[in-house]
Amino acid sequence: MKQKIVIAGGTGFIGQYLQNRFLEDGFEVVIIARGNRYVSWDDTPGITNALNNAFVLINLAGKPISSKFTEKNKKELIESRVSTTHTLGNAITKCTAPPQIWINASGAHIYGTDDQKPHTENDAPDNDFFPAIMAKEWEDAFFAFQLEKTRQIAFRISIVLGKNGGVLDPFLKLTKFGLGGKQGNGEQKFSWIHIEDFYRIIHFVAAKTGINGVINICSPSPVSNAKLMETLRKVMKAPIGLPAPAFAIKIGAGLIGIESDLILKSLWVMPKRLTEEAYSFKYPALEPALENIINEDS
Numbered sequence: 001m002k003q004k005i006v007i008a009g010g011t012g013f014i015g016q017y018l019q020n021r022f023l024e025d026g027f028e029v030v031i032i033a034r035g036n037r038y039v040s041w042d043d044t045p046g047i048t049n050a051l052n053n054a055f056v057l058i059n060l061a062g063k064p065i066s067s068k069f070t071e072k073n074k075k076e077l078i079e080s081r082v083s084t085t086h087t088l089g090n091a092i093t094k095c096t097a098p099p100q101i102w103i104n105a106s107g108a109h110i111y112g113t114d115d116q117k118p119h120t121e122n123d124a125p126d127n128d129f130f131p132a133i134m135a136k137e138w139e140d141a142f143f144a145f146q147l148e149k150t151r152q153i154a155f156r157i158s159i160v161l162g163k164n165g166g167v168l169d170p171f172l173k174l175t176k177f178g179l180g181g182k183q184g185n186g187e188q189k190f191s192w193i194h195i196e197d198f199y200r201i202i203h204f205v206a207a208k209t210g211i212n213g214v215i216n217i218c219s220p221s222p223v224s225n226a227k228l229m230e231t232l233r234k235v236m237k238a239p240i241g242l243p244a245p246a247f248a249i250k251i252g253a254g255l256i257g258i259e260s261d262l263i264l265k266s267l268w269v270m271p272k273r274l275t276e277e278a279y280s281f282k283y284p285a286l287e288p289a290l291e292n293i294i295n296e297d298s
Contacts, residue, residue, distance in 0.1 A: 006099065009033060010032070010060060018199055032151065041084065058202065059103070061105075092147060103202060104153070110126065114268070118191075121272055153214075172294070180238055180241035182244075183249050184264045192286065192289075218252030219286070224293035
């Protein structure tokens with residue numbers, strides 16, 4: 001009998017990659033999402049049935065963060081995460097055979113935008129930066145459930161790099177058209193994870209029965225924005241890369257409806273718990289990760 005993986009909010013860039021990889025590795029995969037092809041968020045009995053006898057539940061559900069932080073959007077961003085987490089937790093309490101593991105997404109932005117030092121799981125959440133406040137409310141909703149038969153792990157996810165989607169796409173387009181220089185002063189930190197390591201970490205924590213609580217999902221090699229763009233130009237063999245000053249980033253971000261702070265502020269975290277548990281990264285360094293994503297077929 002195939003082990004069952006349930007991915008909530010599994011129609012996006014990360015969810016589709018995970019679905020394909022789990023299917024390749026012989027698992028049964030069930031998706032909870034909007035749309036007729038999936039178990040609907042409105043179908044409470046269907047969600048409970050999907051979760052019964054599941055090996056792992058992975059919750060990625062939530063409104064994309066790539067928006068302006070207006071009061072309306074902030075409310076929707078938080079509500080879309082908290083409400084779906086409540087739905088899943090309540091469904092688990094009704095299961096006769098609940099999932100063995102519940103992995104709930106969170107954000108590495110929970111530590112704020114401090115660029116004085118990298119942050120580990122030992123550091124406290126920031127109280128001022130909206131994505132940090134959102135991540136804290138998400139985790140509070142998750143850990144409010146005390147489930148005796150289901151191990152709970154919150155993934156504090158950094159920037160996920162992979163093919164055909166995600167944050168990397170706009171950087172690739174800028175570099176292709178000669179605009180792949182640093183953004184702002186280029187000193188802001190960029191913590192990242194290759195999407196294949198994201199998949200492998202799920203298997204790793206599932207096998208390590210002592211792991212629960214919060215885990216930073218990031219490579220051990222964060223870089224500056226300037227180094228990110230330099231590496232992109234090298235991998236793409238781009239001869240030039242014009243920089244974008246901060247004022248231009250702010251104007252451009254406003255025009256496309258996102259927050260410039262997500263580009264101009266640091267995201268600087270380290271995978272302390274994964275390192276302590278001896279997880280072996282397939283892509284610990286940025287250049288090989290980008291080579292795989294950009295130049296390799298697999």
